[in-house]
Amino acid sequence: MVTKPPADDPAQDAPTIGPPGRSAAGLPAVAHTVRVAHEQMGAARSLRTLLKVNQKDGFDCPGCAWPEGSGKRHRAEFCENGAKAVAEEATLRRVTPEFFAEHPVAELAERSGYWLGQQGRITEPMYLPEGGDHYTPVSWERAFAIVAEELAGLSSPDEAVFYTSGRTSNEAAFLFQLFVREFGTNNLPDCSNMCHESSGSALTETLGVGKGSVSLEDLHQADLIVVAGQNPGTNHPRMLIALEKAKAAGARIISVNPLPEAGLERFKNPQNPLSLLRGTQLADLFLQIRIGGDQALFRLLNKLIIETGGAVDEEFVRDHTHGFEEFAAAARSADWAETLTATGLDRAEIERALELVLASERTVVCWAMGLTQHKHAVATIREVVNFLLLRGAVGRPGAGVCPVRGHSNVQGDRTMGIFERPAPAFLDALEKEFGFAPPRHHGFDVVRSIRALRDGDAKVFLAMGGNFVAASPDTAVTEAALRRARLTVQVSTKLNRSHAVTGRRALILPTLGRTDRDVQAGGRQFVTVEDSMGMVHASRGNLPPASPSLLSEPAIVARLARAVLGAGSRTPWEEFERDYGAIRDRIARVVPGFEDFNARAARPGGFTLPHAPRDERRFPTATGRANFTAAPVEYPRVPEGRLLLQTLRSHDQYNTTVYGLDDRYRGVRGGRRVVLVHPEDAGRLGLADGAYVDLVGEWRDGVERRAPGFRVVHYPTARGCAAAYYPETNVLVPLDSTADTSNTPASKSVVVRLEPRGD
Ligand SMILES: Nc1nc2c(c(=O)[nH]1)N[C@H]1C(S)=C(S)[C@@H](COP(=O)(O)OP(=O)(O)OC[C@H]3O[C@@H](n4cnc5c(=O)[nH]c(N)nc54)[C@H](O)[C@@H]3O)O[C@H]1N2
């Protein structure tokens, strides 16, 4: 079978601009899916793979964490972008030892992320010796010995950092944190630190559980769904099906976003012929908010609710909450004029929103990175919680909080203990089960890991998936930090920038992905994942592995642990590698909610984890009640002549994996170096549509951060705001610009000036 050869690196990033799309999905999405799948996998493999996505006997889509629901599944239970994620992994292209012999590391560092990703699946473990300019093949045994050697040379286990990205299964994640803690550190940063950490922080404090409180059925039953700071048409396309269903049952939808995102305007559901023909208008009200204005918006809505007779659910507030009086006093002082400045909205729009809120018995608020990646992100999400608590909209069918997670198992990884600040109860359980004393002091999150590497306080970096170098903020600082390490190790499926920007020595450990069949000494294995709504279910790959040399993630961790911990470890690593059921038996005894895990995981469709606020209106917080909070309202202030830049995803990428150079729904084609600016702002700044500029960050440390050569696109974003794609713009996000409490990089509020280019 012949697949299309990868084009050479399209270094000439030459974006062309057309009108933005007005609807999402529909037939163009189907056509696109078929083409991408065919190019990467060929026809037979495409069918075989795509028909198993998200089926009860199949594998969990490696795309987003949107749930599948418990009822009957559609035969095509995936979306265009899920299919791209699958095709990217199940591709027939291969990165072999010959590839590495041909391309020196210095050359790989010059390549675009797009080109690197297009090269295919990595087939053999590879080693870059100190002073070497090429990766060379290495045996698994030798690779683990190198890691053991470097770890043994540290003066403390806290000089090593162990990162996790959110595709790692529950079984692998549990083993990984077990190994790392037995080794002696809590340095377990993960992609969540850059993602929904703000949600976790805010929800744990206010509701007692750092996860969403709604199921898919709740969404279907809601009267009002607020979608704030999220672009589901691209990042969670199957969510549009749920919104369409809710809409058909009478729900109203408010979209709060600086951009008019296509999916929230009109959705053409390819699973539904009528919808496909006509499309469904999803949002009833579009609040085109200024970046960072959400806390002010919700605070004013809360004041208006409090001042409307009978609007507050007084019984719920009395019986289940704490801190109402203090919060109400703060809310009453909310000011219209300041809110209009902070949000850029007009009075009539907010009044219309209030009408929809007051008319709703059952309200859900969904959000993603548009709320979590700001300095005041945690305060913003707490205000969302205040909003729902006022209406008694938590722990009731059709209502609640819905932080929509990113990576397909990012939520499960945290449940399994991937966390730099583990709860004492979790460590107690680990100690009791495995008979060693886990470290109790907190470890490094992502930002602190970068500082530690930069300052020489951490010397070994090991990543269980992901692309740390490209996903992290302040690219220049992060790259220099990683280059200082003695050893960097990447457990990966595909090539990315983190393989090219390395420590003195480097290893690439190639692993099985979700779609690959996993056979161990104990027979064929499956793994489990947890979706955004707390459903845990099995995932079984069905393709022959990309190469016979690959090891699964659990096998890699188990062998690494044996090499590093040696005879001193009483943990049965070999047994865990042989049969993942043995890992699940331990998870069942350590992690609450996983009792009888093996039996329940084997059930088609899996099981739902308990969630006290949702299930029993019980709030395991410090006060034993749901907490109202009263933080001062904040919003970004932008100096004259500057814009507030958000760094976001195009329709053709999965985080740092770039599938292609188009952003169909926004009308951008053939390039990614574009900056979307409102025509009036552009006019004021003297920037013609199509002009080329450098984006120059302005941060209080006075360091110049520059992203060169972006094409200005006149686009209907909120005034004073701009948007450009990540990871090209990560160079502009200062390492120290993070959210209060959660320490999440403030990737959605970067003050920039646009400098016209001389050339
Ligand atoms: N196809 C695909 N799917 C993905 C991913 C992917 O890259 N590709 N990534 C996965 C991951 S890890 C994650 S975390 C999710 C991310 O999912 P999203 O959060 O939807 O991703 P972003 O592209 O960062 O989009 C942020 C949205 O918030 C809006 N926004 C920005 N600032 C503000 C603000 O201040 N207020 C409000 N109200 N809105 C704002 C932006 O205009 C944009 O619509 O998607 C997951 N799914």
Ligand SMILES: Nc1nc2c(c(=O)[nH]1)N[C@H]1C(S)=C(S)[C@@H](COP(=O)(O)OP(=O)(O)OC[C@H]3O[C@@H](n4cnc5c(=O)[nH]c(N)nc54)[C@H](O)[C@@H]3O)O[C@H]1N2
């Ligand atoms: N400026 C800016 N920065 C951001 C964001 C933003 O919105 N703006 N978003 C942030 C968010 S929300 C997130 S989640 C992070 C994402 O950060 P990461 O999770 O670190 O990055 P990804 O691009 O998802 O990682 C892709 C790589 O994972 C590897 N991989 C894929 N599947 C598997 C697997 O099954 N096993 C293993 N071992 N490896 C695998 C492949 O080698 C692939 O190249 O980026 C963050 N960075």
Ligand SMILES: [Mo]
């Ligand atoms: Mo994410």
